Amino acid sequence: MDSRFPFYPYGGIAIFKNFLGIEFSISHATNKGAAWGLFANFQQLLLYFRIVLIAGLIAYIIGFNKKVNNTLPLSIIAAGAVGNVIDYFFYGHVVDMFHFILWGYDFPVFNIADSCIFIGICWLIVNSWIEEKKTRSISNETTYKN
Numbered sequence: 634m635d636s637r638f639p640f641y642p643y644g645g646i647a648i649f650k651n652f653l654g655i656e657f658s659i660s661h662a663t664n665k666g667a668a669w670g671l672f673a674n675f676q677q678l679l680l681y682f683r684i685v686l687i688a689g690l691i692a693y694i695i696g697f698n699k700k701v702n703n704t705l706p707l708s709i710i711a712a713g714a715v716g717n718v719i720d721y722f723f724y725g726h727v728v729d730m731f732h733f734i735l736w737g738y739d740f741p742v743f744n745i746a747d748s749c750i751f752i753g754i755c756w757l758i759v760n761s762w763i764e765e766k767k768t769r770s771i772s773n774e775t776t777y778k779n
Contacts, residue, residue: 713749
């Protein structure tokens with residue numbers, strides 16, 4: 634965590650303090666690894682791995698994705714991943730800035746690209762639940778008709 638921002642005890646600019654037990658600040662944090670700084674000693678390998686994953690995801694979206702409902706969430710995930718790779722090329726690391734403290738739990742600092750990845754994954758999970766529910770209702774209808 635960078636302490637160049639003296640405006641807030643956590644080294645950032647306070648957006649709100651103790652709003653229903655939640656605190657939020659804009660901070661400057663560098664992340665040289667993957668999630669929560671994992672594999673920070675393998676930056677080059679992580680970069681290649683991210684690029685291969687992005688290329689594979691884009692190839693899947695364009696050539697193999699049969700579920701139209703999954704196109705947008707997969708694209709949001711790819712955009713978030715590309716954003717983190719762009720950060721790496723510009724700064725040599727990923728810049729994180731959103732810092733939440735949720736009811737006393739100091740949540741890891743994250744950025745917009747991380748949010749895109751998270752939202753896309755949640756969207757895919759919801760899509761799969763909806764699809765499973767539809768499949769079950771169709772199979773139940775055919776069972777009752779016979």
